Amino acid sequence: xxxxxxxxxxxxxxxxxxxxxxxxxxxxxxxxxxxxxxxxxxxxxxxxxxxxxxxxxxxxxxxxxxxxxxxxxxxxxxxxxxxxxxxxxxxxxxxxxxxxxxxxxx
Amino acid sequence: xxxxxxxxxxxxxxxxxxxxxxxxxxxxxxxxxxxxxxxxxxxxxxxxxxxxxxxxxxxxxxxxxxxxxxxxxxxxxxxxxxxxxxxxxxxxxxxxxxxxxxxxxxxxxxxxxxxxxxxxxxxxxxxxxxxxxxxxxxxxxxxxxxxxxxxxxxxxxxxxxxxxxxxxxxxxxxxxxxxxxxxxxxxxxxxxxxxxxxxxxxxxxxxxxxxxxxxxxxxxxxxxxxxxxxxxxxxxxxxxxxxxxxxxxxxxxxxxxxxxxxxxxxxxxxxxxxxxxxxxxxxxxxxxxxxxxxxxxxxxxxxxxxxxxxxxxxxxxxxxxxxxxxxxxxxxxxxxxxxxxxxxxxxxxxxxxxxxxxxxxxxxxxxxxxxxxxxxxxxxxxxxxxxxxxxxxxxxxxxxxxxxxxxxxxxxxxxxxxxxxxxxxxxxxxxxxxxxxxxxxxxxxxxxxxxxxxxxxxxxxxxxxxxxxxxxxxxxxxxxxxxxxxxxxxxxxxxxxxxxxxx
Numbered sequence: 324x325x326x327x328x329x330x331x332x333x334x335x336x337x338x339x340x341x342x343x344x345x346x347x348x349x350x351x352x353x354x355x356x357x358x359x360x361x362x363x364x365x366x367x368x369x370x371x372x373x374x375x376x377x378x379x380x381x382x383x384x385x386x387x388x389x390x391x392x393x394x395x396x397x398x399x400x401x402x403x404x405x406x407x408x409x410x411x412x413x414x415x416x417x418x419x420x421x422x423x424x425x426x427x428x429x
Numbered sequence: 430x431x432x433x434x435x436x437x438x439x440x441x442x443x444x445x446x447x448x449x450x451x452x453x454x455x456x457x458x459x460x461x462x463x464x465x466x467x468x469x470x471x472x473x474x475x476x477x478x479x480x481x482x483x484x485x486x487x488x489x490x491x492x493x494x495x496x497x498x499x500x501x502x503x504x505x506x507x508x509x510x511x512x513x514x515x516x517x518x519x520x521x522x523x524x525x526x527x528x529x530x531x532x533x534x535x536x537x538x539x540x541x542x543x544x545x546x547x548x549x550x551x552x553x554x555x556x557x558x559x560x561x562x563x564x565x566x567x568x569x570x571x572x573x574x575x576x577x578x579x580x581x582x583x584x585x586x587x588x589x590x591x592x593x594x595x596x597x598x599x600x601x602x603x604x605x606x607x608x609x610x611x612x613x614x615x616x617x618x619x620x621x622x623x624x625x626x627x628x629x630x631x632x633x634x635x636x637x638x639x640x641x642x643x644x645x646x647x648x649x650x651x652x653x654x655x656x657x658x659x660x661x662x663x664x665x666x667x668x669x670x671x672x673x674x675x676x677x678x679x680x681x682x683x684x685x686x687x688x689x690x691x692x693x694x695x696x697x698x699x700x701x702x703x704x705x706x707x708x709x710x711x712x713x714x715x716x717x718x719x720x721x722x723x724x725x726x727x728x729x730x731x732x733x734x735x736x737x738x739x740x741x742x743x744x745x746x747x748x749x750x751x752x753x754x755x756x757x758x759x760x761x762x763x764x765x766x767x768x769x770x771x772x773x774x775x776x777x778x779x780x781x782x783x784x785x786x787x788x789x790x791x792x793x794x795x796x797x798x799x800x801x802x803x804x805x806x807x808x809x810x811x812x813x814x815x816x817x818x819x820x821x822x823x824x825x826x827x828x829x830x831x832x833x834x835x836x837x838x839x840x841x842x843x844x845x846x847x848x849x850x851x852x853x854x855x856x857x858x859x860x861x862x863x864x865x866x867x868x869x870x871x872x873x874x875x876x877x878x879x880x881x882x883x884x885x886x887x888x889x890x891x892x893x894x895x896x897x898x899x900x901x902x903x904x905x906x907x908x909x910x911x912x913x914x915x916x917x918x919x920x921x922x923x924x925x926x927x928x929x930x931x932x
Contacts, residue, residue: 339795346749346798347756347775348791349766349783358792361853365796368854369738369809375819376812383817385639386625386870387671387896394665406532412763421758422765422774 334363433458434595438504438652441598445492445503452485452503456547459505463549463596466928471571472581472591474510475518476550481505484547491545499544501655506541507597509588510551511558512643513632514538521634522554522566522584525755525762525785535632536664537601537643544659549597552587556787557752558605558636560584561859564850565789573616574928575886579843582612582859588646589616594928599656600646605636606740607839607863609644610875614838614889617877617921619653619906620646622863624896625870626671628657629664637747638669640740640867648922650876650907654678657899676900685907688722692905693831697733698862704841706881710888711837714878717912718835718905728830730823733865735816740864741857742800742813749797752790757781792853821869828895833905836862838875838889866893874902876909877921887921 339359343350350358404417413420433455436444444450460478467473488503513519513531515538520526534542541548555565563570563586573581574594581590588600589612602609604622613620621644628643635641645656661675694715699708719725756778757763766772766780786794800809827834839859849856866873871893878890890909894901914920 334799338799342795342798342802343791344779345802346794347753347779347782348786348794349779350791351783354788354791358788358795361851362792362796362799365741365792365853365857366799369741369813372735372738372742372812372816373808375732375735376815380815380818382811382814383821384814385669386821386868389626389669392668392672402532407759409532410529410760412757412761419759422772422777424774426773 334359334366434462436598437649438501438598438647439649439655441504442501452488452547453482455503456481456485456505456549459549459597466594467596469572469577469928470574470590470594470596471569472552472587472594472596473507473550474520474522474553474568474587477517477548480517481547481549484542484545488545488547499659501599501659502545503547504599505547505549505597507549507552507588507591507600508538509585509601509603510554511603511634512538512601513634514548514551517548517551519551519634520568521558522556522568523785523787523790524567525782527762529760533632536629536666537660538632540659546599552585552591552600554587555584556790557634557748558584558603558608559748559789559793561607561611561856562844562849563587564846565787567787570846573843575617575925576843579845579886580615582615582839582843584608585612585646589613589618589620592646592648593618593922593925598648599652601643602646603633603641603643604863604867605640605642606744606867607860609646610863610873610889610891611839611859613646613875615843615887617887617925618646618648619650619874619876619910620644621653621657621874621902622866622872623657623661624671624872624899626669627675627872627899628660629667629670631664631666635751637744638751639747640744642867648920650874650903650910651679651682653874654682654903671897673897676898678900678903681900681904682907685904685911687718687905687908690723690833690905691831692718692723692725693728693827693834694725695733695827695834695836696727696729697731698836702840702858702861703837704881704883706883707837707839707841707888709882710879711890714890714909714913715835717916718909721908721912726830728827728834730820730827730865732816732819732823736820736865736868737857737861739813739816739820740860740868741796742809743817743868745793745797746800746810747797749794749801752794755782755785761785789853817868820865824865824869824871824895832894833901834893836891838862838891842881842884842886842888862891869896871896872899872902874906876906877913878909879913879921880924
């Protein structure tokens with residue numbers, strides 16, 4: 324598994340374009356020009372975590388130790404269909420109406 | 430009217446209890462103040478005059494009928510727009526949620542409503558709580574009442590500006606890396622971040638779920654304690670909520686004393702990179718606490734030097750995941766891509782997020798996507814989680830030597846608009862002293878420490894305590910406040926230039 328950033332340490336414009344695609348954000352060419360160098364600088368400054376993150380240090384995902392909790396399975400009032408749909412961009416037959424989710428030949 | 434809007438929440442509550450004032454009078458005075466000055470300050474994104482007055486009248490009627498009411502019943506409050514409010518627009522400072530009217534209340538809003546606090550409106554913030562200045566708000570920045578050309582801090586700059594400019598006696602903030610404490614410091618107000626899990630997160634629009642915590646914004650430590658007690662406590666709707674009673678915070682303020690208390694000054698949160706006037710005011714506070722009988726020592730937390738780096742990996746990672754919910758399907762903005770006939774859901778999602786998110790949100794989502802991507806996860810996110818362990822160990826060792834830790838809240842006073850807007854790393858440095866507490870989940874408070882000599886702007890001192898010992902930050906915060914108010918012969922805010930709405 325590669326531990327180094329791509330392209331010898333710097334995040335390139337192409338990397339940023341690829342990541343934006345994964346994150347489902349269309350970036351214009353001007354945005355790529357603007358954001359890519361900034362992201363490279365940020366990444367360079369945060370990479371210092373590797374200096375002290377040695378193998379024998381356990382990872383912490385949460386500020387306080389927690390165990391999973393269950394609540395009792397009681398019925399309580401939820402949203403009505405009208406309330407749930409009230410903010411929808413598009414509604415059809417009391418359902419969320421969404422763009423097509425498959426390609427033309429899928 | 431001027432006395433009413435300048436009164437503390439505790440004094441307003443007492444005046445209502447004594448029958449000297451009504452909540453309708455108080456609420457109307459605050460609404461008049463908002464109408465007078467918020468054109469200049471832009472602390473609010475939405476004002477709900479009718480709703481606030483209706484709540485005020487209900488509380489007045491209940492009191493008149495002799496019903497028992499909560500301690501803060503009838504005291505108006507402003508709510509940061511990251512908190513969902515049934516029937517009130519909630520944008521989180523983003524175009525992606527423009528026009529959204531939540532169908533439910535956050536647990537803390539339910540508690541405010543049950544206690545009868547009139548909700549004045551929703552306050553401005555950096556988009557999706559990402560920022561230290563409110564300059565990243567999609568709706569334009571809020572202004573600092575001490576100097577309208579400067580930032581009020583962020584992300585909760587709207588709440589801090591509202592309280593500092595006497596538009597509201599109380600407000601709600603949220604603090605993921607300092608967004609309650611840093612705005613408090615730069616506006617001369619009080620803000621507290623509770624122990625992680627001490628206040629419910631249900632109904633907060635999540636930024637980084639392992640770091641986010643809601644808390645009180647106020648002008649006095651006592652007011653903050655009263656509000657914190659109301660907000661806090663176990664919530665079954667938040668699985669990370671602590672199942673423990675809220676510590677006795679108001680009692681801690683009322684019998685505040687630091688004699689014999691061990692106070693640790695954190696070596697790594699001071700010195701180089703901290704403005705001269707910030708350091709001078711901090712040193713004075715240390716001197717006052719020593720004179721008051723505290724045992725002050727220096728403690729070292731060597732891994733705090735890595736906190737900012739760890740934070741800017743953990744936060745974007747969690748945010749990139751949390752914000753995937755903005756997919757243009759069930760609520761929020763939906764923008765079709767240009768020039769695409771019959772676009773797919775994926776294309777609509779990408780076009781919507783392009784139009785709905787600002788630069789800082791895009792930066793952080795992309796950074797988080799990278800840090801979590803296969804092949805880089807161990808080097809970035811994994812390493813940041815190890816640093817989190819090291820920071821927690823530093824806190825544990827420091828709290829062996831000291832009951833509370835002390836540092837400046839922010840390294841500088843309020844800066845001018847635009848100074849750091851396009852230099853993300855410079856902007857991130859504003860949170861250098863506040864971030865460690867979020868990584869470890871410990872409570873912290875910021876209390877005004879004075880004005881920097883070089884620019885005459887407010888500075889803040891931060892008190893940190895071990896997890897679940899929130900009472901200690903209030904105890905020490907109250908002592909600092911009392912000693913400084915005595916020394917100044919009045920509150921810091923009394924020295925702020927008057928905002929008159931004539932600008």
